[in-house]
Amino acid sequence: MKLVxxxxxxxxxxxxxxxxNLNGRGRVIVAVDGADAAARTAFADDLAAVLDEAGTPxxxxxxxxxxxxxxxxxxxGADTPExxxxxxxxxxxxxxxxxxPFRLGGSTGFVTQVFDPDRDVWIEPTWTTAPAxxxxVIDGEFINRGELRDAWNYRILLESEATSEADYLYQKEERPRQVVSAVIDLSQRHLPQRVFSDSC
Known part of the structure; x- marks a missing residue:
C-alpha cells in the first residue's frame, strides 16, 4: 500500500x-532505541510500514x-530503577x-510477544513465519546494551535526555550514542533529522 x-x-x-542497501537480502533485524516509549514505538511502526511499502516484508x-x-x-531484590x-x-x-528462530529463516516459527506487563500474565504464544x-523492527528501552548489541544489523537511537534513573544508568554505562548506526532528532516528530557526529 502506498503511504501518504x-x-x-x-x-x-x-x-x-x-x-x-547496507544489508542486502536475507533476514535483517533493526533495533530502535530511545527514552520516549511512545515516540520509539511510533517510529518503529512507521519504519516497518515504509519497509513494507518498499516490498520488504x-x-x-x-x-x-x-x-x-x-x-x-x-x-x-527490591523494586528499584537499577x-x-x-x-x-x-x-x-x-x-x-x-x-x-527469525535468523534461522526457512519455515522456522518465531514469537513476537511472551508477556503482558500491564496484566502481569504470560501471553499464549502465536508462532509466525516469514519469507526468506x-x-x-524491534523497539525497546536499553536495546543497545552490550549483551544485545550483536543481535542487530542496524541500530537507531532517537535522541533525548535520560528521563528516568534507569535510563540514566543505561546511558552512562553503555553510551548507546557511540554504537548506533543512526542518531535521529525527533524534537519535531513530523520532521525527523539525522544527527551526525564523529562517532556515527
Missing part, C-alpha cells in the same frame, strides 16, 4: 533505503513484551523464541 507522502514518511523512505516486536513477571523480577535496568527483561527468552527476505 509527508516529510516524516519521506525521511523514513530514505532511511529504509539505506538499511536495505517487515515484522514488529517490542522489548516491552519480554519483561520479567513481577514474581520473577522480585528474585533480584533492578529494572539490570534485571527487568528476559533476554534469554527474547533470543530463544524471537531472535534466533524479511525485516524485523
Amino acid at each position: 507522502s509527508t516529510p516524516r514518511v519521506e525521511y523514513l523512505r530514505t532511511l529504509a533505503a539505506e538499511i536495505l 517487515a515484522f514488529r516486536a517490542s522489548l516491552r513484551y519480554f519483561q520479567r513477571s513481577r514474581e520473577d523480577a522480585a528474585r533480584f 533492578r529494572h535496568y539490570r534485571h527487568g527483561y528476559d533476554y534469554s527468552a527474547l533470543r530463544r523464541v524471537l531472535l534466533e 527476505d524479511a525485516m524485523l
Whole structure:
C-alpha cells in the first residue's frame, strides 16, 4: 500500500533505503532505541510500514513484551530503577523464541510477544513465519546494551535526555550514542533529522 507522502514518511523512505542497501537480502533485524516509549514505538511502526511499502516484508516486536513477571523480577531484590535496568527483561527468552528462530529463516516459527506487563500474565504464544527476505523492527528501552548489541544489523537511537534513573544508568554505562548506526532528532516528530557526529 502506498503511504501518504509527508516529510516524516519521506525521511523514513530514505532511511529504509539505506538499511536495505547496507544489508542486502536475507533476514535483517533493526533495533530502535530511545527514552520516549511512545515516540520509539511510533517510529518503529512507521519504519516497518515504509519497509513494507518498499516490498520488504517487515515484522514488529517490542522489548516491552519480554519483561520479567513481577514474581520473577522480585528474585533480584527490591523494586528499584537499577533492578529494572539490570534485571527487568528476559533476554534469554527474547533470543530463544524471537531472535534466533527469525535468523534461522526457512519455515522456522518465531514469537513476537511472551508477556503482558500491564496484566502481569504470560501471553499464549502465536508462532509466525516469514519469507526468506524479511525485516524485523524491534523497539525497546536499553536495546543497545552490550549483551544485545550483536543481535542487530542496524541500530537507531532517537535522541533525548535520560528521563528516568534507569535510563540514566543505561546511558552512562553503555553510551548507546557511540554504537548506533543512526542518531535521529525527533524534537519535531513530523520532521525527523539525522544527527551526525564523529562517532556515527
